[in-house]
Amino acid sequence: QVQLVESGGGLVQAGGSLRLDCAASGYSFSSYAVGWFRQAPGKEREFVAALSWSSSNADYADSVKGRFTISRDNAKNAVYLQMNSLKPEDTAVYYCAAVRDDRITLPITARRYGYWGQGTQVTVSS
Numbered sequence: 691q692v693q694l695v696e697s698g699g700g701l702v703q704a705g706g707s708l709r710l711d712c713a714a715s716g717y718s719f720s721s722y723a724v725g726w727f728r729q730a731p732g733k734e735r736e737f738v739a740a741l742s743w744s745s746s747n748a749d750y751a752d753s754v755k756g757r758f759t760i761s762r763d764n765a766k767n768a769v770y771l772q773m774n775s776l777k778p779e780d781t782a783v784y785y786c787a788a789v790r791d792d793r794i795t796l797p798i799t800a801r802r803y804g805y806w807g808q809g810t811q812v813t814v815s816s
Contacts, residue, residue: 692716692805694786699810706776706814712769712786712807720764723791726771727800728782728812735785737798739771743791749798754780776814783809 698710710726725740739750739760748760759772769786787803797803 692719692722692788694788694805694807696784696786696807696810699784699812701813701815702776704776704778704814704816707772707774708776708812710771710773710784710786710810710812712771714767714769714786714788719767719788721790722788722805723797724760724762724769725787725789725797725803726758726760726769727785727787728780729785729809730782733782735800737800738784740796740798741769742796743793747796749796773812776812778814778816781812781814783811785809 693715695713702708721743723742726738727735728738729735737751741748741760757775762769786807788805789797789803
């Protein structure tokens with residue numbers, strides 16, 4: 691069982707930066723792939739970024755490529771999302787997610803993930 695708790699959200703001006711943290715607890719977190727998703731009001735939850743258990747494989751949504759970076763520290767049971775050059779359209783609730791890594795494909799759809807955090811609000815003002 692993996693439990694996830696996000697932090698680091700807040701209000702930032704366009705062009706600014708934020709780092710989201712996700713603290714994980716549970717057995718063998720280092721065996722899990724992790725992902726970040728977001729959901730804006732009135733919209734479906736969408737994929738942002740994913741990272742394999744070893745950090746050797748990462749993927750990003752086109753809308754955040756070159757601006758966001760996902761990383762993890764397995765020794766600290768932590769996942770991070772560094773967000774730079776933020777835009778108003780990045781405003782959403784951001785969720786951390788985890789699933790046991792099958793070491794075949796990197797999961798980039800929400801239905802692939804079995805564990806979710808409660809979310810943290812990110813608001814980017816213009």
